[in-house]
Amino acid sequence: MREEADVLGTLLAGDDPNEGAQAAVERRPVIEALPPASRQWGEIDVRSDAPRWGMLVDTERCIGCWSCAIVCKAENDVPLGMWWNRILTDGDGLDTPSRDEHGRLAMEWLPLACQHCDDAPCEKVCPTAATYTNEEGIVLVDADKCIGCRYCMAACPYGVRVFNWGEAEKAPGVEEGMVQARPVGTVEKCSLCVHRIEDGQQPSCVVSCPAQARIFGDLNAPDSRINRLLEDRGGDRLLESKGTEPKVRYLPPRRRRSL
Amino acid sequence: MTSAAPHAGPRPIALDRRGRLSTWYALLAAGLLWGLFSFGYQWANGLAVTGLTNAVTWGLYIVVFMFLVGISAGGLIVVAGAELLGSDRFEPFSRLAVIVSGTAIAAAAISIIPDLGRPQMAWQMLASPQPMSPLIWDMLVITAYLTIAAIDLWILTRARPMPKALWVMAVISLPVAVLVHSITAWIFGFLVARPFWNTAILAPLFISSALVSGTALILVVAWIVRRVSTWDPPDHLFADLGKLLAWFVAVDFFLLSAELITAYTAQTDHHLAPLEMLFGGRLAPLFWAQLGIGVLLPFVVYATPHLRRRTPLLVGAAVLSMLGVFAKRVNILMPGMYDPQVSLAPGIPLGRPGQGFGIDELYVPTWVEYGVVIGITAFAATLITIGVRRWVIPAGSGEATSDS
Numbered sequence: 001m002r003e004e005a006d007v008l009g010t011l012l013a014g015d016d017p018n019e020g021a022q023a024a025v026e027r028r029p030v031i032e033a034l035p036p037a038s039r040q041w042g043e044i045d046v047r048s049d050a051p052r053w054g055m056l057v058d059t060e061r062c063i064g065c066w067s068c069a070i071v072c073k074a075e076n077d078v079p080l081g082m083w084w085n086r087i088l089t090d091g092d093g094l095d096t097p098s099r100d101e102h103g104r105l106a107m108e109w110l111p112l113a114c115q116h117c118d119d120a121p122c123e124k125v126c127p128t129a130a131t132y133t134n135e136e137g138i139v140l141v142d143a144d145k146c147i148g149c150r151y152c153m154a155a156c157p158y159g160v161r162v163f164n165w166g167e168a169e170k171a172p173g174v175e176e177g178m179v180q181a182r183p184v185g186t187v188e189k190c191s192l193c194v195h196r197i198e199d200g201q202q203p204s205c206v207v208s209c210p211a212q213a214r215i216f217g218d219l220n221a222p223d224s225r226i227n228r229l230l231e232d233r234g235g236d237r238l239l240e241s242k243g244t245e246p247k248v249r250y251l252p253p254r255r256r257r258s259l
Numbered sequence: 260m261t262s263a264a265p266h267a268g269p270r271p272i273a274l275d276r277r278g279r280l281s282t283w284y285a286l287l288a289a290g291l292l293w294g295l296f297s298f299g300y301q302w303a304n305g306l307a308v309t310g311l312t313n314a315v316t317w318g319l320y321i322v323v324f325m326f327l328v329g330i331s332a333g334g335l336i337v338v339a340g341a342e343l344l345g346s347d348r349f350e351p352f353s354r355l356a357v358i359v360s361g362t363a364i365a366a367a368a369i370s371i372i373p374d375l376g377r378p379q380m381a382w383q384m385l386a387s388p389q390p391m392s393p394l395i396w397d398m399l400v401i402t403a404y405l406t407i408a409a410i411d412l413w414i415l416t417r418a419r420p421m422p423k424a425l426w427v428m429a430v431i432s433l434p435v436a437v438l439v440h441s442i443t444a445w446i447f448g449f450l451v452a453r454p455f456w457n458t459a460i461l462a463p464l465f466i467s468s469a470l471v472s473g474t475a476l477i478l479v480v481a482w483i484v485r486r487v488s489t490w491d492p493p494d495h496l497f498a499d500l501g502k503l504l505a506w507f508v509a510v511d512f513f514l515l516s517a518e519l520i521t522a523y524t525a526q527t528d529h530h531l532a533p534l535e536m537l538f539g540g541r542l543a544p545l546f547w548a549q550l551g552i553g554v555l556l557p558f559v560v561y562a563t564p565h566l567r568r569r570t571p572l573l574v575g576a577a578v579l580s581m582l583g584v585f586a587k588r589v590n591i592l593m594p595g596m597y598d599p600q601v602s603l604a605p606g607i608p609l610g611r612p613g614q615g616f617g618i619d620e621l622y623v624p625t626w627v628e629y630g631v632v633i634g635i636t637a638f639a640a641t642l643i644t645i646g647v648r649r650w651v652i653p654a655g656s657g658e659a660t661s662d663s
Binding site for chain 2: 079080081082083086088089090091092093094096110112121124125126127129130145146147148149150151153154155156157158159161162163164165166167169183184185186187238239242243244
């Protein structure tokens with residue numbers, strides 16, 4: 001009885017996340033509430049007049065703790081069963097190390113989320129232009145336009161897009177994230193925390209990484225830390241032969257991490 | 260068989276035709292309702308009620324879409340092909356062929372709707388089209404094809420024959436037909452993420468499969484209509500279609516072999532995984548059945564003159580051909596879907612609470628997907644039944660009344 005009344009109230013208030021059209025990402029004034037030290041820690045280092053955002057993942061530093069994956073779920077209100085960001089293990093399983101030719105055990109991780117390709121295959125196949133690249137190089141999904149054909153998911157070589165198969169379920173006691181939830185029947189993925197960038201803040205996976213394995217910045221600003229590191233150590237593109245030109249790059253480990 | 264038949268006609272037809280017809284309509288209505296119920300259930304609960312996951316994002320609905328686009332080729336072969344080659348051999352089949360083809364392409368257009376996460380937003384394809392997307396091209400070319408079928412039917416059902424108009428339509432419809440199958444193939448073939456699909460032979464392969472299944476369908480439907488009505492095309496027409504099928508099946512098999520052999524001998528990693536799935540993996544039973552029962556067996560019937568003249572045997576072979584082409588659609592879609600390019604553990608988040616991650620999760624369609632497909636099939640059969648009764652079966656044959 002009470003539940004029914006609540007449902008009705010929610011519908012009347014228009015709070016149902018699945019009702020009507022909403023922007024994929026709608027900023028909430030939460031970042032302003034952060035303590036100054038947190039804000040300072042998360043600030044983007046330098047930015048040019050026309051930024052082009054990119055990320056560098058130092059696989060030598062990554063310890064495979066999944067912090068970035070969990071924080072991403074909370075930040076972006078990603079429902080149970082779905083991940084925008086996850087950590088792959090180079091081995092036989094989630095916690096099984098690989099073995100080299102000498103039989104030595106080794107553990108390496110590949111943190112994987114949207115690669116924000118310059119030549120994004122998902123964008124080219126989308127029939128309604130729901131997937132688009134914004135003027136700062138971030139590949140985004142406009143949930144208003146998404147019809148849920150999942151062509152983009154077939155086209156993405158990285159397998160980083162997830163679909164809202166049914167009504168979203170959240171972990172008990174978990175608050176809403178910093179962005180609007182997406183409706184049933186639409187595709188979603190990493191937005192590079194575009195709502196934080198607008199506020200001069202780095203994506204939450206970068207800020208939350210205890211090993212500081214993620215470097216985020218403006219690829220158009222010559223002095224940005226990401227550009228200096230790319231110059232010093234290069235940066236691999238995942239599945240480079242596919243010609244997708246990702247703006248997420250990977251630093252290979254300089255020495256082997258053996259057990 | 261039942262009550263006293265006063266004289267044996269050329270073919271035994273049950274006297275209670277009216278009863279058989281209403282049974283048939285009741286069956287179709289049941290199928291339609293079942294499809295609508297399944298679709299309604301999916302509408303209420305989302306695509307979560309299908310067997311699809313974030314790893315296998317396309318399944319039975321897309322297989323059915325590919326298959327339906329393919330079988331719409333029959334009308335073109337019988338009408339335009341004969342027209343352009345200056346042969347009116349299949350003229351008795353032309354109305355039936357156009358009805359069947361138009362229905363198939365309409366059903367194909369409808370079959371894409373349940374695959375959408377938000378069918379109610381499909382108008383965005385018109386409001387905000389993205390011209391680079393093969394889906395937009397496919398929407399346009401399917402609309403064109405449907406229009407051509409409607410105009411063809413209009414021309415064929417005029418009291419006065421209009422050979423000139425028919426010829427013009429044939430000239431227009433040939434390139435559109437080539438495009439409809441090619442673009443449907445390119446939906447898959449353009450994807451760099453799916454090496455198994457990313458091959459230039461995909462469009463020719465879709466055309467050859469379309470010729471096989473389209474001709475086979477005309478043969479089967481024509482035979483059924485001949486059994487249950489007074490419409491009586493001569494036997495040799497069936498054998499002629501069978502002869503045509505021998506060529507189509509051979510070309511289809513050749514193109515498939517050319518692709519698989521080239522990919523297999525290259526032995527590159529990104530080619531091997533999907534091929535091993537077909538040759539010895541989880542798709543192997545379906546793949547070898549496709550070749551043995553769906554290609555070789557019917558080919559023997561089509562290619563042997565005294566076998567293809569036995570019409571029931573020929574029709575059986577045509578049914579096998581259609582099943583073979585359906586299996587081939589599955590064997591094109593699934594290896595591409597089962598082949599993630601980044602396949603490290605734990606894999607792709609499958610998408611529903613508690614489902615976890617997976618790399619090579621098996622896709623099994625649910626009752627909802629089967630239900631929707633039954634509904635689409637019933638829809639197509641209904642259109643064909645109505646069309647055939649109205650425009651194919653000669654009037655005043657005692658077949659023309661009574662519904663419900």
